[in-house]
Amino acid sequence: MKKIALHWKILLGLLLGIIAGVILANISGGKAFTLHWIKPFGTIFVKLLKLIAIPLIMASLIKGISELKDISKFKSMGIKTMLIYICTTIIAITIGLVLVNVLKPGSGISKETIFSLKQNYVTNLNLQDKLTEATRRGNQGPLQFLIDVVPNNITLAMSDNKSMLQVIFFTVFLGISLLLIEEKKAKPLMSFFNSLNEVILKMIDIIMLFAPYAVFALLATVVVTSDDYYVLLALLKYAGVVILGLLLLIVFYILCISLYVKKSPIWFLKNISPAQLLAFSTSSSAATLPVTMERVEEHLEVHKEVSSFVLPVGATINMDGTSLYQAVASVFIMQVLWPEGLVFQNQLTIVLTALLASIGSAAVPGAGMVMLVIVLDSIGFPKEMLPVGLALIFAVDRPLDMFRTLVNVTGDATVSLIINKSEKLQ
């Protein structure tokens, strides 16, 4: 029998998970059964992926830098990566702003819907947590981001998946210093990391054998814990605008790939799809990172010196899907609650703050919504209305998070192909 490709198996797991979720949500005891007996398999899978993320980043980056031989190449690649990341994010925000202003999803929301969303969500604990986290981040100084990149204890940084940038900082420092010492002396450490890298890639292969089942569990859980259908319907137009924008972004990536990288879009999508489906199922670019790296290196044939740097950095700072979502969501909330704020100057401010906010968003589920508060704050959105604003979009946040994470991961993979081409490594 012909072997079924991994992406089809994952897609099947995803669809069966949705069907099982719908059935279980509608039978008595189904929700509890899902939470106790199905959800754990999804959780274990995500934990396994996160487990190998930090050693993978370290081993792969050291290998990548050591293959560079010349440090000046690393500098040019680093600058290019940052510039392209900023450009793609600005394009994403612009697409979002144009769509939300033209299609005006906020204009059709009735007073009753606003009232019922307010009733349902303003006191929601999860939403309150997001507001508290946003206030904490909003109180930090402008250079806090730089301070946070430098660890003062590498073992502490390695023990926390949220400190990925700190680990990258340390590893780049270590890798560059390795290039600067005598080759003979650098060799043992390089061999160690090379070997570790091979082992971890094998671990990813093994973990991925479980992906279809895990995706089934993750999707069934999302469906049984999602909100009432009527709330989702009321927000359909808003969600539709975000999804349309995300689709346009995918078209933009495909154009870059066929026009600049000169590769077929089908080839790209086929090879990256397992990572996209996992991003969709886990809503976390960080958890998907090991798979993204494996797909980009082994299937899209991007050189390690590019992928080992571009992808981990991208997972933490390049979030095109998230920034597009932040632009649409902030204008949508203004259309409903604060139409007088819809002036051109505010929209320009959104471009800048959504760019910074997407860089600052953690690569975990729901992070984009925390940073949305900071975007709204920057344009002077009335503080007392903030909880109501978030309540408006809360019900559809999870499904939109799934789509925007898929786009975030696709964006990182696209940029790695672009850099690979521009460094003439292809």
Ligand code: ASP
């Ligand atoms: N979940 C997204 C990610 O991990 C971030 C967000 O938009 O909430 O890429």
